[in-house]
Amino acid sequence: MRTITYREAVREAIREEMNRDPNVYMMGEDIGVYGGAFGVSRGLLEEFGPERIRDTPISEAAIVGAAAGSAVTGMRPIAELQFSDFITIGMDQLVNQAAKMRYMFGGKAKVPMVVRTPSGGGTGAAAQHSQSLEAWVAHVPGLKVVQPSTAYDVKGLLKAAVRDDNPVVFYEHKLLYNTKGRVPEEDYVIPLGKADVKREGRDVTVVATAMMVHKALKAAETLEKEGISVEVVDPRTLVPLDKETIVQSVIKTGRCVVVHEAVKRGGYGGEIVSTIVESEAFDYLDAPIQRVAGREVPMPFSTHLEQYVIPSEDNIVAAIRDVMV
């Protein structure tokens, strides 16, 4: 199997879905000639033309709202928001309109749209271009939320998101775009709501998302040398959440650390912990569950400060050691 980047995997998914279904199209800021802020759509304009690769003005409310309006009337838009922080500007259209249309209309509407957007820190882009706000949207009934961590996952999950009849917020981590992985050339779809055990282990379960999956895997390697066997579970989608895989893993290991990059307070980690505590896995816990998450500050600019806010491999190692006592 060939190896491609996460970025190329996203592009392939878009290209294949646009070839498969004429109602699929893409719109967003600078996605045409420029190729998107992170180069995801590079080359697609030449292939599909400006009708289906639609450059928009800098107008997030109109982009998200027009996606909802075109989805409810028969198209399947993929809207790109240049940075996930800008979702705030389109929030009414996402939260009050797209998410609720089906329910408010008594089930007589479908809103098959995807909002793709790069999230996360570590690029030195400071407080307005580095946030992980996925818990905000995961809180809203009617939205689905995806956070892929590998090139393989991102292609299969984006295809599933495009084919889903609901509004899906699809988070791509900026630092993952250049990471490489083995990705089949043929069509494959990873169902939303299915977690992946990225590494099997016996002693402790680490549930990690997006960029943190990679840090958790490194932490697991480190600890293996000390004889601690770490299982790493990547939920891949926050909504729907594969509770079963997480619960079964914790029943097996008896210990759990939950890791995400987003700010700890009100973060999605709290939801994962509650899911475990409310399940039969509670009786198997040999130690309190630990959360490793972002510090409760806006993302600072200085690299030196930024690295204190975003959880590190060392933070994860320390938390695992804590639950092993």
Next chain:
Amino acid sequence: MKAQSALPDERLPELLEQMWLIRYFDEKIDEMFAKGLIHGTTHLYVGQEAVAVGACADLTDDDYITSTHRGHGHCIAKGADVNKMMAEILGKETGYCKGKGGSMHIADVSTGNLGANGIVGGGIPIATGAALTLHMQKRDNVVLCFFGDGAANEGSFHESLNLAAIWKLPVVFICENNQYGMSGSVKDMFAIADIAERGAAYGIPGTVVDGNDLFDVYASVKEAIARAKAGEGPTLIECKTYRWKGHSKSDAKKYRTREEEKEWRAKDPIRRLETHLKESGQMEEGDLRRIESAAQQKIEDAVKFAEESERPNPEEIEQDVYA
């Protein structure tokens, strides 16, 4: 008014009945609220009937509308069944949204009604997106986007008009200037005399229309629809009108005077149409009253239908969150 845009006489009885249906529907809601028979809140369209009816007169089920907070009139003008509307407002399972939407969310996508909206300006980007679908699927249809004067100061208005203008989408933006956004008078909330002037900012035509004149609304919207279908893009039409009632049920209307209300009630769009019908010799008083009472009866029947309908089953509470 250009000749080809004139409303044919034979359409008038049907449109008059629609206007009466809207009038009696919302008067009935008002009455039932006062008696405590309806919960929640509602925003009544009384006094603005000529806008919805004139604008929607030529639409088919394949054309779309998006509506406002004050959506009952648009809904009826788009051909909705008043029984299902009344049932929705009474929170019954036979309602358009099975009791999950209520007054501000009545929608019927299959007949082109993309919904009233609880967010001021919330429907404007959605209308733009629906027009994008029509454009991309090369369908010979149009979207009418209704919104109030208050929404014209929301960011969604500006973003959407610009997007629709640069992409030349088949949408007509119809601003219903009823003089107040809640308690905010247009005199205080705008530094311009006509909201229609804002069309210029997006390179699209802006037209001011007498929103209490069915013929004027019809003619202007008809021309805008023709322009939209010809691929020439959107038009902004400002219909000057007045909401007879308060903003919602909790409104004591302290921000306006009895004299002002009286002045606008004298411009009643329904009476105006009736006067035209009589003076042009098309109808006599008896015919007019028959149309009025037929509409009134339909509303009474709708109330009966709604009252006799079952309440929704709480076991279905989680249905339709996701497709």
